Amino acid sequence: MRILGISAFYHDAAAALINDGEIKAAAQEERFTRKKHDASFPLNAIRFCLKDTATSIDSLDALVFYDKPMLKFERLLETYYGFAPRGLASFVTSIPVWLKEKVFLKKLIYDKLKDIEPYNKKKLKLLFTEHHLSHAASAYYPSGFDHAAIITVDGVGEWATASLSVGDRNTIKIIKELRFPHSLGLLYSAFTYYLGFRVNSGEYKLMGLAPYGIPDSDNVRKYYQLIKDHLVDIREDGSIWLNQRYFSYSTGLRMVNDKKWKKLFGLERRLPETEIKQQHCDMAYAIQQITEEIMRAMVRHAKDITGADALCLAGGVALNCVANGKILQDNLFKKIYIQPAAGDAGGAIGAALAAYHIFFGKPYIPLNTDMMKGSFLGPAYSNKEVEQMTSKYNASYLFFDDYNKLAEKTAQLIAEGKVVGWFQGRMEFGPRALGNRSILGDARNKEMQKKLNLKIKYRESFRPFAPAVLAEDNSNYFNLDISSPYMLLVAGVKENIRKPLPDNYFQLPLMQRLYVERSEIPAVTHIDLSARIQTVHKETNLRFWLLLQAFKKLTGCGILVNTSFNVRGEPIVCSPEDAYQCFMRTEMDYLIINDFLFDKQQQPQWKEEKDWKKLFVLD
Amino acid sequence: MDFLRDFWHYMKERKKWWLIPIIIIFILLGLLIVISSGSAIAPFIYTLF
Numbered sequence: 001m002r003i004l005g006i007s008a009f010y011h012d013a014a015a016a017l018i019n020d021g022e023i024k025a026a027a028q029e030e031r032f033t034r035k036k037h038d039a040s041f042p043l044n045a046i047r048f049c050l051k052d053t054a055t056s057i058d059s060l061d062a063l064v065f066y067d068k069p070m071l072k073f074e075r076l077l078e079t080y081y082g083f084a085p086r087g088l089a090s091f092v093t094s095i096p097v098w099l100k101e102k103v104f105l106k107k108l109i110y111d112k113l114k115d116i117e118p119y120n121k122k123k124l125k126l127l128f129t130e131h132h133l134s135h136a137a138s139a140y141y142p143s144g145f146d147h148a149a150i151i152t153v154d155g156v157g158e159w160a161t162a163s164l165s166v167g168d169r170n171t172i173k174i175i176k177e178l179r180f181p182h183s184l185g186l187l188y189s190a191f192t193y194y195l196g197f198r199v200n201s202g203e204y205k206l207m208g209l210a211p212y213g214i215p216d217s218d219n220v221r222k223y224y225q226l227i228k229d230h231l232v233d234i235r236e237d238g239s240i241w242l243n244q245r246y247f248s249y250s251t252g253l254r255m256v257n258d259k260k261w262k263k264l265f266g267l268e269r270r271l272p273e274t275e276i277k278q279q280h281c282d283m284a285y286a287i288q289q290i291t292e293e294i295m296r297a298m299v300r301h302a303k304d305i306t307g308a309d310a311l312c313l314a315g316g317v318a319l320n321c322v323a324n325g326k327i328l329q330d331n332l333f334k335k336i337y338i339q340p341a342a343g344d345a346g347g348a349i350g351a352a353l354a355a356y357h358i359f360f361g362k363p364y365i366p367l368n369t370d371m372m373k374g375s376f377l378g379p380a381y382s383n384k385e386v387e388q389m390t391s392k393y394n395a396s397y398l399f400f401d402d403y404n405k406l407a408e409k410t411a412q413l414i415a416e417g418k419v420v421g422w423f424q425g426r427m428e429f430g431p432r433a434l435g436n437r438s439i440l441g442d443a444r445n446k447e448m449q450k451k452l453n454l455k456i457k458y459r460e461s462f463r464p465f466a467p468a469v470l471a472e473d474n475s476n477y478f479n480l481d482i483s484s485p486y487m488l489l490v491a492g493v494k495e496n497i498r499k500p501l502p503d504n505y506f507q508l509p510l511m512q513r514l515y516v517e518r519s520e521i522p523a524v525t526h527i528d529l530s531a532r533i534q535t536v537h538k539e540t541n542l543r544f545w546l547l548l549q550a551f552k553k554l555t556g557c558g559i560l561v562n563t564s565f566n567v568r569g570e571p572i573v574c575s576p577e578d579a580y581q582c583f584m585r586t587e588m589d590y591l592i593i594n595d596f597l598f599d600k601q602q603q604p605q606w607k608e609e610k611d612w613k614k615l616f617v618l619d
Numbered sequence: 620m621d622f623l624r625d626f627w628h629y630m631k632e633r634k635k636w637w638l639i640p641i642i643i644i645f646i647l648l649g650l651l652i653v654i655s656s657g658s659a660i661a662p663f664i665y666t667l668f
Contacts, residue, residue, distance in 0.1 A: 070629045074638065081641050095649035106621050 001360065002055050005352030006109075007066040007134075007344050008041050009102060011200055014345035014429075015045035016377070017053050018352045021362060023142065025052040026377040026429040028345045031574035036619055037201055038571075041112045042348075048379055050116070057119035064355045066347035067131035069105045071158035073098060075180060079250050087251030127359060129351045131157025132315070133165075133172065135339075138350030139312035140167035141357060143337035146366040149306040151298055154315035154343070155185035155200075162239075162298065162315070166306050170357040170364035175305065181250045182242050184294050185317050187232060190247060191287040193255040195280050196270035201619045206284050207322055208463050209276070211528035212513070213285020214506050219278070223265065223286035230264055232290065238298030273618070276462065276510065288322060295323045296330060303332045310335040314350070318342040318488075319431065321532050325490035328482070340375045340486035341430030349429075374485060374540030376436055378427030381576050386593050389576040393584075396602040400595045403543065404550070410592055411550035414442050414560065418589040419456055421565055423579045424543050428572070432487045433564035434534060435468060435544035437572050437579075439588065441523060441561040443467055448523035448561055450515070455587040458613070459568040462514060464532070467524035468562035470548045471535040477521065477559060478533055487534040487562075493519045498529060523561045534562060569616030585612050 005016045008029075016026035025048065030036055032044030050056065057063075076094065080087050101108055110121055129137070135152035146169060153162040161183030165174040178184075188206070189199045197205045213220050228234070233241040246261065248254045258269050267279050299311065311333040318324065319342045328336060339346050357364050390397055400406035414420055422438045433439075439456060441448045453461050466487050467477070475481055480491035497520040505513060519525040526532075538545045552558035565573045567586060573579045576593050583591040583598065584606040591598040630636070 070625060071633075074629075074633065074635070077638065077642060077645050080645065091649075092652055095645070096653045099646065099649045099653050104622055106625070 001061045001356065001362065002053070002059060003352040003355050004046065004049060004055075004060050004063045005066065005134075005348040005350070005355070006042055006046065006063065007347040007351070009039055009105075010344060011039055012037050012343055012345040013039050013042040013045065014341070014348040015042045015049045016348040016352055016429075017049040017055060018349075018356060019053065021141070021353070021356050021364070023349060023353075023371060023373065023377060025049040026341070026349055027379065027427065028429065028571075030571040031378065031427065034571055034578070034615075036569060036571045036616065041108070043112060043115060046113075047116055052379065057113055057117055058123060060124065062125040062127050062355050062359075063109070063113075064127045064129055064351040065105065065109065066129060066134040066344070066351040068128045068158055069102055071130070073103055075156075075159050079181070083251045090251055090253055093253065127355050129354045130160075131347065132160045132163040132177070133174065133354055134347040134350035135314040135342075136163065136165050136167070136172050136174070136312070136350065137354035137357070138341070138346040139314035139318075139337060139339040140172060141353040141364060142339065142349070142371040143310070143312050144366050144368045144370060145310040145312065145335060145337065146364075147308055148310035148312050148335075148337075149302040149308040149333070150312040150314070151302055151318075152313075152315040153184050153295070153298070153317035155189060156180045156183055161185060164298070164302050164305075166308065167312065170362065172354070172358065176237075178239050181244060181247070182240050184240060184291065185315070186247070186249055186255070187240070187242060188287065188291055188317065188320075190249070190255040191283065194258075194261060194269050195284060196272045196274060198272070198619050199255060203316070204319065205460070205463065207288060207320055208526075209281055210284040210288035210322070211526055211530065212278075212281035212462065212510060214278070214282060215285070217282060219282035220285050223283050224289060226264055227286060227290055234290075234294055234297065236297065237301040238294055238296075240294060278510065281510070291317070291320060292323045292326045295320070296326060299327050299330065299332060309333060310337070312337045312339070314339040314342045314346060316343045321488045322490045322530070324488055325530075328480075328489060328491075337370070338486065338488045340372055340432065340488065342488075343431065345430065370485070372429075374537070375429050375432075375434060376426040376541065377429040379574065380426040381594070383594050383596070386576045386596050389580060390596070392577070393580060394604050395580060395598060396604070398597045398599075400597065403546070403595065406592065406595060406597065407543075407547045407550040408554075409597065410547055410590075411554050413590050414440055414551060415555050417442060417445055417447075419452065419587070421579060421583050421588050421591040422544075422547075423565065423573065423576065423591070423593040427574055430486070432534075433562065433572055434486065435536060435541050435562060437565040437574075438468075438562050439565050440468075441465075443521040443524045443559045443561050444555070444557055446515075446517050446522045452523075452561065452563060457563065457567055458586070461511065464526040465524050465561045465563050466532040466534055467521065467559045468534045468536050468544070468548065470545065470552065470558035471537045473552070473558040474533065474535050478531060480533055483535045483537065484533045485535055485537060485540065487532055490530050490532050493521065493525050493529050493531055497521065521557070521559055524559065567613075567616065569618045581612075
């Protein structure tokens with residue numbers, strides 16, 4: 001039974017194809033269109049899924065959309081009605097879009113599919129799942145657990161902003177929901193906006209900024225208390241009530257009421273791309289603390305009322321790996337699974353799986369292994385296709401017949417301090433590059449963070465990098481004794497590899513504090529001595545694992561800096577051509593695509609008519 | 620037609636009958652906005668407000 005799941009029209013559009021409950025292919029539309037967070041109908045992603053699995057639209061048993069547009073429209077109208085006459089500007093902006101497109105979503109989907117291939121409309125079964133059920137299914141079914149509590153938290157779906165459900169064999173029963181406008185995701189996004197980052201994309205920057213706040217400082221205490229006294233009421237079960245007097249997202253085109261926030265916090269909204277001051281970091285620290293508090297309360301409550309041993313997490317807030325790390329430390333559940341594509345893109349997988357197991361009633365056979373296959377579900381390119389790309393650009397390369405030799409050579413280059421673009425096999429599904437579309441560097445190199453941020457990625461210098469570590473060596477470097485294959489858990493760097501901090505560490509200006517050498521792996525040790533860990537497993541990514549082994553053999557260290565293969569504002573590269581372009585535009589030293597090695601010094605001069613940086617909107 | 624059938628199913632399921640007049644007014648208002656944006660009859664509609 002073949003089912004295609006799609007998500008579109010709100011955030012990250014994506015498509016996923018499952019066959020008899022097994023995830024066969026999945027990809028985000030942004031990777032093909034080269035527009036970050038592209039929300040348009042995922043034509044290219046669907047084409048890829050169909051081609052990769054040799055499926056025609058006519059042979060699909062169902063096509064499932066990841067939420068229910070009528071319920072969303074109901075929420076929209078009830079909200080306008082409830083807040084009227086406030087919200088007229090928002091109404092005038094959003095209603096035309098709804099009346100022209102979103103209300104007639106069925107027709108839109110049927111019509112768009114015609115652009116892919118001719119098909120019999122009457123034969124196609126079109127289904128719609130609830131948004132949070134899609135998220136819940138995306139975490140539960142791939143987890144391999146046969147019974148689990150499932151928590152989903154995001155901005156908003158139809159009405160729900162968070163849900164607690166129980167997965168039992170092939171069923172998912174929703175027990176509780178938190179409803180709009182009270183939303184942890186929107187609370188976090190409100191601070192993302194106020195601190196000068198883009199909503200729906202800059203949340204992870206806020207998370208990265210938070211550790212720069214000074215713990216227990218007067219500022220942090222003040223912000224923390226003000227948020228709790230005026231913005232959010234946290235209940236024992238982790239549900240929240242947001243004081244709408246301070247927020248504008250229900251009726252306006254902004255997240256918050258800037259004037260009221262300025263009066264409350266005594267701090268003006270930071271404008272994008274302006275200087276980051278200590279107060280901004282302290283505010284980020286305070287909201288991160290509160291987010292963790294809420295998430296931990298939700299998890300405690302889930303344990304109390306379900307008694308389950310396993311926990312599954314999904315929804316955009318589940319990408320908050322710092323909060324996930326704290327949940328893990330609380331040790332309430334024996335097993336935790338977090339969907340790697342926890343945001344809306346993953347809803348495509350969840351929608352398809354929910355239809356298969358719940359609508360069609362097909363059995364679920366928990367294998368106790370992760371069914372996401374390392375999240376390597378996207379397109380792969382053959383050596384022949386790479387060669388075609390090299391002809392187009394007249395690129396110079398070395399070809400390696402023996403992969404071990406390529407791994408040894410790459411390890412040697414990285415150990416010499418070179419930055420390497422690494423492109424292998426199937427592209428990752430979800431927001432993280434996990435070793436198939438990555439930029440790699442030496443984690444021991446104290447200049448590496450600066451170099452990667454400023455010369456390769458062209459992004460803000462405060463942002464941390466993640467380590468990819470051999471799964472076997474994980475506990476030698478980090479205070480984490482379980483695997484973290486999807487970079488979704490943050491844990492402390494082991495005490496024995498930390499370096500003593502200067503006494504005035506917290507008094508140092510931001511950038512000076514950043515460049516203090518904090519451990520033996522400074523490029524991946526964040527300002528608070530934590531790391532966002534990716535454990536690399538032989539079973540899911542043999543080539544990357546062998547590269548780490550080669551690096552360890554050479555240096556004694558089984559860790560590399562792993563960051564996504566893109567520049568700021570650009571989606572992660574998809575094809576060899578995207579990779580080569582990114583390589584030539586930046587100060588990356590080497591590029592490896594499959595078995596080809598490209599040396600920057602040997603390439604023909606790179607010329608572009610237009611300023612390529614203008615191609616990508618800064619995120 | 621698909622839309623009307625779905626709308627009827629939605630109403631039967633949700634039973635939010637009190638929403639009908641609001642939906643009708645909002646849809647009419649919305650349609651007015653859609654029609655008025657960039658159409659030839661826009662000047663006549665503006666005079667209505």
